[in-house]
Amino acid sequence: MTVPVQSSRRSSELDAAAAAPAAPEGAALDEIGSLARETLGERVTEELRALLISGRLAPGEKLSLRRVAEALGVSMMPVREAVNRLVADKALEVLPGRAVRVPVLTLAQFRELTRVRLVVEGFAAEEATKIATPDQIAVIASHEDAFRQAASADPPDLAGAVAANRNLHFALYEAAGMPLLVETIERLWLKAGPILNLDMRAEARRLDRGSAVLMHAALVVALRERDTAAAREALAEDIQQAADHIEGTGRLAEG
Amino acid sequence: MTVPVQSSRRSSELDAAAAAPAAPEGAALDEIGSLARETLGERVTEELRALLISGRLAPGEKLSLRRVAEALGVSMMPVREAVNRLVADKALEVLPGRAVRVPVLTLAQFRELTRVRLVVEGFAAEEATKIATPDQIAVIASHEDAFRQAASADPPDLAGAVAANRNLHFALYEAAGMPLLVETIERLWLKAGPILNLDMRAEARRLDRGSAVLMHAALVVALRERDTAAAREALAEDIQQAADHIEGTGRLAEG
DNA sequence: CCAACCTAACTGTGATCACAGATCACGACA
């Protein structure tokens, strides 16, 4: 949320994609599906989701509809819509007194979240291992490479590692060919993102030790060998080790 | 959505609970968490969720913000908020042209939904079997009883069966002691409810044949014996048989 | 010097209005 304040409406980066919907006339106009179908509220939602997943919004951080609206150069209305959606997903919470903030998970909640992730993401990993195409595996491997480089750079490219990690995981999940499953996982990441990635952003050490790098490498190998059990195991280790690390930092709220 | 139209705002059943928030003064006021903390938008959301899960809103049915607002006796605003939340959950969809409707699942989507349900709800059943208290098991058994009676009545109490079925399942899932998991399952039901329960409402035959009754009974037995594998199996059969039946009706959209 | 109060500036919620786009029915033209 570092976008500079702008007094007039409709001015910031949100306008970038606002150009020409355009009406094709020549041939094959059955193909064009929706095209212009994206409201301001949806764009704000995406913006906030990205902020949450990448951990640029810290747990406990408070949001103001008016301030976010100002920062994004839109009116309060679309922000309100976006925040409401995220509150419905419990990715944000409104506490009595009407302040909106990023939830601070208790230890119990974080452990439950981790368990659910192990089940759901583990299943996705198995399915992906069964049916991923070589192309998809190559893409996953490229993300793995990007993550490793970002993690081992000096100094480590923390933001890059966070992004590569996200790309790697979701490329895997999408390879399972189950959109609803991916959607479910995204909602889980929305809740885990603030703690997990805030930490990854802050602490270079975890990256250096390289447990995540090892797990990712094992995952790619398992994919290539179509070893579903090994893939699930590697992913589970990745999730569990990150969770253990977070618990160790003691940044979680009391139960 | 059969509530009669009323011209003035704030009039229908939503006002029932609108009375006295009241300020307790005597003792122990730390316990009361929220209490008054419920906005109109949330109440409308709950209303629509119930309508969806119980199948009283059919797939393909179109909703109008203004009409729903009128029917519920509130302004368009809270309805808008509720619909937006449900659209974000993909429990409703806005199609190009800005009409809001209950999604019509394709066969592929329905199959994926069923697979995800088997994984997630199966996990919940296992966990519940491990740690459910005797009281919780008794409550589940009572719902099972209610379902059986509703299903075997003459004529069958279809609405009662739908409600008892829902109560039974969620009493089970809540016994797992994982709120986030329950929330995830609720979202899945939001999508499955319209087809599953519209059908259960319409067709008495499935109830009579009693496969659901058998599976529910097996589930209760497994719970009492702490047989996690059997509980998962019974639940999986219940889900799968219902899904097979739905596929047989051919009410799903083409792939 | 500390505590309590009180005010001023915020918070989200809800209502109302304006608007662009889509739909549907009716009527005119071919």
Added chain:
DNA sequence: TGTCGTGATCTGTGATCACAGTTAGGTTGG
């Protein structure tokens, strides 16, 4: 009779305003 145009009426979206509640800061009284 079939087809295209056209306009009234619907749709959701976004902005603006009013409001009740909370919070924080500063001031006043002890």
